[in-house]
Amino acid sequence: MVTGISADRSVLRNPGFRLFFAADTASQIGSNVALVALPLVAVMALGASPFETGLVVVAERAAYLLVSLPAGVWVDRLRRRPIMMVADLARAVLLASIPLAWWVGALTMAQLYVVALVTGLATVFFDIAYQSYLPSLVGRDLLVDGNSKLEVVRSGAEVSGPMLGGWLVQFITAPLTVLATAAGYLLSAVFLGRIRVPESVPGPTARRGLFEEIGEGLRFVATHPILRMIVLCMGIANFSASMLLSVQAIFMVREVGVSPGLYGTLMAAGALGGLAAVVLVRPLTRRIGSARLIWVALLVAAPGSLLIPLTEPGWRVWLFAVGLFVDVLGVVMYSISQVSFRQATTPADLLGRMNATIRVVAFGALPLGALAGGLIGEVFGVRTAVWAGAVGSALCVIPLLCSPLVRMRDLPGGDNGGGPDDTGPALAPAWAEDWSGRAPAISSTPTAPSKTAGGNDPAGRTVNTPQEER
Numbered sequence: 001m002v003t004g005i006s007a008d009r010s011v012l013r014n015p016g017f018r019l020f021f022a023a024d025t026a027s028q029i030g031s032n033v034a035l036v037a038l039p040l041v042a043v044m045a046l047g048a049s050p051f052e053t054g055l056v057v058v059a060e061r062a063a064y065l066l067v068s069l070p071a072g073v074w075v076d077r078l079r080r081r082p083i084m085m086v087a088d089l090a091r092a093v094l095l096a097s098i099p100l101a102w103w104v105g106a107l108t109m110a111q112l113y114v115v116a117l118v119t120g121l122a123t124v125f126f127d128i129a130y131q132s133y134l135p136s137l138v139g140r141d142l143l144v145d146g147n148s149k150l151e152v153v154r155s156g157a158e159v160s161g162p163m164l165g166g167w168l169v170q171f172i173t174a175p176l177t178v179l180a181t182a183a184g185y186l187l188s189a190v191f192l193g194r195i196r197v198p199e200s201v202p203g204p205t206a207r208r209g210l211f212e213e214i215g216e217g218l219r220f221v222a223t224h225p226i227l228r229m230i231v232l233c234m235g236i237a238n239f240s241a242s243m244l245l246s247v248q249a250i251f252m253v254r255e256v257g258v259s260p261g262l263y264g265t266l267m268a269a270g271a272l273g274g275l276a277a278v279v280l281v282r283p284l285t286r287r288i289g290s291a292r293l294i295w296v297a298l299l300v301a302a303p304g305s306l307l308i309p310l311t312e313p314g315w316r317v318w319l320f321a322v323g324l325f326v327d328v329l330g331v332v333m334y335s336i337s338q339v340s341f342r343q344a345t346t347p348a349d350l351l352g353r354m355n356a357t358i359r360v361v362a363f364g365a366l367p368l369g370a371l372a373g374g375l376i377g378e379v380f381g382v383r384t385a386v387w388a389g390a391v392g393s394a395l396c397v398i399p400l401l402c403s404p405l406v407r408m409r410d411l412p413g414g415d416n417g418g419g420p421d422d423t424g425p426a427l428a429p430a431w432a433e434d435w436s437g438r439a440p441a442i443s444s445t446p447t448a449p450s451k452t453a454g455g456n457d458p459a460g461r462t463v464n465t466p467q468e469e470r
Contacts, residue, residue: 030184032161063120072356217353242369243390273328301330
């Protein structure tokens with residue numbers, strides 16, 4: 001059986017994960033610097049109009065809606081590490097073409113659109129493969145620890161990346177900043193290439209038509225009573241958060257009257273909340289349970305989001321910082337916990353399609369929320385739009401409260417924090433079986449699928465039988 005892991009066991013003792021951590025750090029910083037650098041290339045090097053600059057951002061983000069589902073199929077068909085390496089190298093080459101074209105006077109908006117779109121496509125493949133690769137690298141019993149460490153990278157990159165990009169553009173120009181971003185992707189590929197953990201790949205018999213495999217991923221998520229509620233929760237949360245974010249700067253600068261510098265300082269509270277979540281998530285997982293933390297974390301976040309629209313001039317300006325800290329604290333703990341749940345629950349050969357399906361909903365909600373926030377702000381006022389986004393964010397937990405999660409303490413066979421409260425494995429309930437009627441393998445170490453380990457399921461995929469921890 002799978003027992004709780006010891007509290008002092010760390011995923012950083014895994015040399016493969018350390019390389020993966022370094023690769024992810026380089027890639028995440030590069031992606032967040034590029035989000036600032038590419039539009040600034042359009043503005044500062046090409047004199048683009050606001051509409052043309054907006055199209056660069058659209059091109060960067062459009063890939064998530066265009067190719068996420070077929071990308072999930074390819075991620076499940078192939079080894080994930082080579083996919084990430086190819087994505088890194090493709091982004092490095094494409095971005096390096098921008099300063100080269102600028103130096104010879106040949107840079108155009110058309111090239112910028114193409115680079116933004118194709119690097120976006122590569123980022124989709126990298127992101128889906130990245131979330132699907134972790135279970136095979138560290139094993140399911142260290143998923144919470146691994147995702148916690150990677151969340152430090154993601155949160156830090158989201159805060160420091162745009163800031164670093166802005167300073168680099170100011171001191172070395174926008175095209176040269178893009179070159180530095182390309183170097184980051186190249187470094188990520190080098191780190192990934194040094195990982196020596198073996199990775200299995202489904203055989204040709206497991207492959208069917210593209211649309212059939214996309215449908216299989218959609219069915220798995222739609223028929224899973226917890227995953228479909230997580231998707232609904234994420235859709236509501238992202239729609240609401242995007243609604244709030246679309247008017248947040250106008251609300252703080254014009255309605256509340258803070259300076260841009262103070263606004264940036266107050267925004268740093270969100271980064272502190274994210275770092276606090278990374279520190280707290282593992283002991284809280286041991287204390288209250290890995291499955292229970294998924295919905296408890298959003299209950300923690302709800303009061304924080306409702307403090308934001310109460311912000312007023314004077315001392316109440318700090319309600320924004322407190323609210324943002326509490327909101328991000330809860331949201332990041334939720335994110336780490338639910339990603340670990342998804343990875344522990346989903347069969348290995350469906351991880352890519354599961355992640356792709358969820359990303360279509362999550363990223364598809366962002367532009368719709370931004371549009372709704374702008375319209376509400378225009379018609380009813382900016383504070384009303386902030387309230388609408390805050391209330392929606394607070395209510396996004398409702399689907400999880402209507403799911404089997406509320407009756408569970410821990411993930412079935414996953415990383416449950418390894419504390420004294422772990423007396424044994426969580427029993428896998430009936431919903432833990434996938435669409436073909438089999439339960440996901442519960443193993444304490446990453447094991448390559450083999451016919452001798454468990455045979456094939458009716459769909460022709462190799463199945464591992466649960467193994468005891470040695």
